Structures are given as structure tokens and as C-alpha cells.
Amino acid sequence: MLSRTADNLYWLSRYIERAEYLARILDATQRLTALPLAYVGTSNEWESTVLTAGCAAGFYKVHKEATEDTVTDFLTFSSDNPSSIRFCLELARANARAVRTALTKEMWDAINGTWLELKRYGNGLSSREEFSRFLRWVQESSLRFDGSAYRTMLRNDAYWFSRLGVYVERADNTARILDVKYHLLLPDNERVGGALDYFQWSAILRSVSALTAYHWVYRDSVKPWLVADLLILREEMPRSLNSCYEAIMRNLDSIAGAYGRQGPAQRQAREIRNRLQNSRMDGIFQRGLHEFLGEFITDNNQLATAIAEQFLL
Numbered sequence: 001m002l003s004r005t006a007d008n009l010y011w012l013s014r015y016i017e018r019a020e021y022l023a024r025i026l027d028a029t030q031r032l033t034a035l036p037l038a039y040v041g042t043s044n045e046w047e048s049t050v051l052t053a054g055c056a057a058g059f060y061k062v063h064k065e066a067t068e069d070t071v072t073d074f075l076t077f078s079s080d081n082p083s084s085i086r087f088c089l090e091l092a093r094a095n096a097r098a099v100r101t102a103l104t105k106e107m108w109d110a111i112n113g114t115w116l117e118l119k120r121y122g123n124g125l126s127s128r129e130e131f132s133r134f135l136r137w138v139q140e141s142s143l144r145f146d147g148s149a150y151r152t153m154l155r156n157d158a159y160w161f162s163r164l165g166v167y168v169e170r171a172d173n174t175a176r177i178l179d180v181k182y183h184l185l186l187p188d189n190e191r192v193g194g195a196l197d198y199f200q201w202s203a204i205l206r207s208v209s210a211l212t213a214y215h216w217v218y219r220d221s222v223k224p225w226l227v228a229d230l231l232i233l234r235e236e237m238p239r240s241l242n243s244c245y246e247a248i249m250r251n252l253d254s255i256a257g258a259y260g261r262q263g264p265a266q267r268q269a270r271e272i273r274n275r276l277q278n279s280r281m282d283g284i285f286q287r288g289l290h291e292f293l294g295e296f297i298t299d300n301n302q303l304a305t306a307i308a309e310q311f312l313l
Contacts, residue, residue: 005102006161007312008095013149013165015092016111019085020142021173022075023135025052028207030132032199033068046071052180055083072131077124085138089118102158106148114141157258160251164307167251171244172300174231177204179293201227208239228289229281241296245273248303255311265306272299 029049047066050059053075062080063070076085093115096103103111117137125131146166153159201222205211210230217234218226235242248269256262284292 001157001161003312005099006157007308008099009102009158009162010165010307010312012092012095012099012111013162014169015088015095016142016145017166017169017173018083019088019092020139021169022053022083022085022088023138023142024207024209025049025177026072026075027132027135027139028203029071030128030135031206032203048180049075052177053083054176055081058082073124076131076134077121086118089114089138089141104148104152106152107145110141110145110148114145117141155254157255160254160258161311163251164248164255167244167247168300168304168307170239171241171248172297174208174239174241174244175293175297175300177207178228178231179290179297198222205230210237210239213237225281225285228284232284233276233279233281242273242276245269245276249273263306263310265303265310268299268303268306272296272303 026049029045032045046068049071050056050066055075058081059066059071059074062078063074074081074084078084078086081087093111096108096111100108121134125134149159149162153162198221201224202211205214205222205227208231214222214227214230217230217237220226230237230240232241234240235246237243249266252266252269256266279292
């Protein structure tokens, strides 16, 4: 396969996954801000959303304050944000068009249909209800594309590069949303385990479709260390860091088998995977969850660079 084709497939999946993630965190924030102040406290949830999205530097170049209007516009339709939902979906469609013959009909219909539908929204939404419907549509469009890829692609290098993009992006997103919640979101005068803490952690679980899974696994009230355990170490949780790296290793090994050689990307992924498998929550919290997640995000970015240098350039 041409490296250019692999690059398009990889980034097509990353942009689709990123658009869904932005829709999820915006939906979670909207739910939190709709609660009474006694539950959500005085923290600026919209500021935390910008931080979680990794767009703070670009946002504050354009806006002075993080409000519902400025954040929703910046993360959905703004031409000033290269990581907005609109930009992600347009870039995904551009990558898909460049490798049209490497996609199945169902995949192309899913991404092209999403792009055509996106154009009907114009540059904004008129109400909270319409905004909520838009966020649900983005999530459903991502699931439709992901399902079409999973159910119709041959299990070959095109499929493996596509799935690499999904899981590298998903691991980054999960780590960021955990890091921002634990390190930045809870006000200093609020206790861990209080009402505010409970609703914020519940919103985090909803944003990654994990609230029901949490209760199935732990059969307990929402507790920060159990949420972290679910989203970091639990391999049966599809969005956990451990699960993402199990999938990354599996797809990198498939590529290595097809091409008859391994490289730096495989070695780096294996090191991160081994570190996750050998970690325990008490050790992570003792060292510092923020430090652990910050190191993971850096390592994940370095793996993405290694994948690009080994396969995509």
C-alpha cells in the first residue's frame, strides 16, 4: 500500500473519532450546566470543555471568556478552530475522497452523506434543542461510519491502518477527559465524593458511554478511583486506555506480519501496553493521576509520531 493511502485512511478515522468526542464532551457539559447550581457548583464547565478538547491556546486567541455561546461556536462551526466538528468532518471527507477506491460503498455513503448533511446546518444553530439534536447526529454519524468499516472492510492493511487511527485518537481523548476532570474541574473548596463531584464524574462517564458499564462492573456509587480504574485499566471497557492499546498492538502486529518486519512503532506501543498492564490504581493515585495521565498523553503523541515516520511519510 502507498504510504499516502495509509495516511489518508489513518487520518480519516482519527477525524471521525475526534468529531464524535467533541460532540460527547459538549453534550456532557450541556447536561451539567442544565443542573441546579447546588449540584454543579460555581466552576466554569465551559472553560473545562475547552481544556478537555485541547483547544485552549487557539480559543483564547479569539475569545476573552469561555461562555456557552463562545465555546459551542468554537468547537462546532468556527473557521478559527482547525479541530472544530465541522473541520473534522470536512477533513474526514477530504481524506475519504482521496482514497475512494480503498473504501467500501457503505463507508463512502456514510461519510459523504454526513458531509452533505453538515452543509445544511450552515454556520450555527438557533436553539439549545437544535444544538442537542446536532450533537446526537454527530455521534450517530460516527457510529454509522465506524460500523460500516467494521462490518464491510477486508481484514487487510487498509483496515489495520484505519483502526490504528481510531484507537490512537480514542486513547488520547479518554486520557484528556480524565485528566481535566481530576486535576482542574473540581473547585478547591469541594470535597472529593461530594454531590458536585458525583454529578461531574457521572457526566464524564456519560460522555464516554460508560455509566451503565460502570454499574455493571462495580455495582457501587460513582467514585473517582473506580471511574479511573474503568477508563484506564479495565480491558473489557472499549474506551479504556488498556483496551485501546490492546487494539493498537493487535493492528500493528497485523501490519508487521503482512510486511514481514517490525519497527519503532511496535516497540513503543508494546512498552506503553506493558506499563498499563503492570499498573495498579493504588500505585497510580499514590504517584499522582495527573502525572500519570500527562505522561501517557505524551507517550501516545510520540507513538503517533512513530507511526507516521514508519508508515505514513
